Amino acid sequence: MKLSALFAGSLFMAVTAMSTIASAHQIVYTTPLDGLSEAPPNDSPGNGMARITIDFDLVTMRVEESFNDLQGNVTASHIHCCTAVPGAGTIGVATTLPTFTDFPSGVASGTYDRTFDMSDASSYNPAFIAANGGTVSGAFNALAAGLDGGTAYANIHSNIFPAGEIRGFLAPVPEAEAYAMLLAGLAMIGMVARRRRL
């Protein structure tokens, strides 16, 4: 393949990806998970990551979590919302009870990736819907506001720490960072193109 064609194709893909991000109306929220962030804090060696992607057009929530080295074995994981103060305190569960559907259970390490239909009442704790106008749209808006405001946290419970072994308050990933990641990808494509020329 000619380099010019390869580059034009790569550029087209990158530009398409950028316009997709700009128009898709998705917001990504992330947090590290650890025992120090629990309330009360604990000395678990466990650690993890949570990444939540809300698509406001599709009304979906993609939940990606990974966790390692828990002292106990997982009993449940969900998102709690919305605490009175950003980044602090405890509050009830907003999402599916007793745990995210098919979340790894009885293990100390694992990964999870599932997309929930947030227009479906079964994606919420019924009490969270009741506390937010009694409607799914009220619950969705409250959860989105909590994620934006830093009052929603991902929590992984275990048999050793029933109240939560590792957690973290979710924070939006700035759109500028998402663009920077795409640009870094574009630069990498350029490097591959240069290498192929040799």
Ligand SMILES: [Cu+2]
């Ligand atoms: Cu919980």
